[in-house]
Amino acid sequence: MHRSAFVRWGAAALVAIVTSIVVASDLAELHRRARSLGPERTVVAAAHDLGLGAQIADDDLVTRQVHESQLPEGVATSLDDVRDRVVVVPILEGSFVTPRHLAPSERDGLSGVVPAGSRAIRVEPISAPSLRPGDVVDVLVTFNAAETLEAGLATRTALVLRVDENDETEYGAQPGITLLVRASDAGRVAEAVAAGTVTLALAAPEEATEAA
Numbered sequence: 001m002h003r004s005a006f007v008r009w010g011a012a013a014l015v016a017i018v019t020s021i022v023v024a025s026d027l028a029e030l031h032r033r034a035r036s037l038g039p040e041r042t043v044v045a046a047a048h049d050l051g052l053g054a055q056i057a058d059d060d061l062v063t064r065q066v067h068e069s070q071l072p073e074g075v076a077t078s079l080d081d082v083r084d085r086v087v088v089v090p091i092l093e094g095s096f097v098t099p100r101h102l103a104p105s106e107r108d109g110l111s112g113v114v115p116a117g118s119r120a121i122r123v124e125p126i127s128a129p130s131l132r133p134g135d136v137v138d139v140l141v142t143f144n145a146a147e148t149l150e151a152g153l154a155t156r157t158a159l160v161l162r163v164d165e166n167d168e169t170e171y172g173a174q175p176g177i178t179l180l181v182r183a184s185d186a187g188r189v190a191e192a193v194a195a196g197t198v199t200l201a202l203a204a205p206e207e208a209t210e211a212a
Contacts, residue, residue: 039067040065042077043065043071044063044075044077044096045061045094046060046061046091046092047059048060048093049091049093050091051087051134052090053112053113053161054086055108055109056085056102072098082102085102087103088102088103089101090134110162113161117183118183121179121189121193122178122179123193125198127200128175129201135205136157136204136205137179137201138156139153139155139179140200141188141197144196155182155188155189157207158179160178161179162178163178164176164178
């Protein structure tokens, strides 16, 4: 009986020793991994999806503690760095906020997303698919010339900057759409708005690079 108790005690002690060794080894590995990842830094991330043209407020952002080696270059480290800035590249929820996502600090509103060589212009199409900022569209125009309809292309791959509430027009309730177009195409789009009827056709997002 005494021998049996001694065996149980010895087994328990052995288990405790092995457990201590395993735990110590795991802790050492965790410390080594943490050192390899570098120190933690406070960084700024999106609290929810931020679309093109959004002006950032405090409730659009969260701060997180992240190891330095896991961070992209230039990531914002303070809410003050990005507050009131305009988004020019959409940011997904949880993504780090970097200068590449934002317009220069001295620009705000829609002007913040209009690069040199482009223009923002508002159209009221008679027909358009359901759109949201960031979509890419072709602007088609139809003229009534001598009682004959003539259709043409005003511009390709315009970028949707803003979708207004539905406006009541002679064609029914239609949303006003603000588009980013090349400066060289702005005149044709203005002529389409003034003298014709405008239709928007959704284009492939891969063509968005042509819009700016």
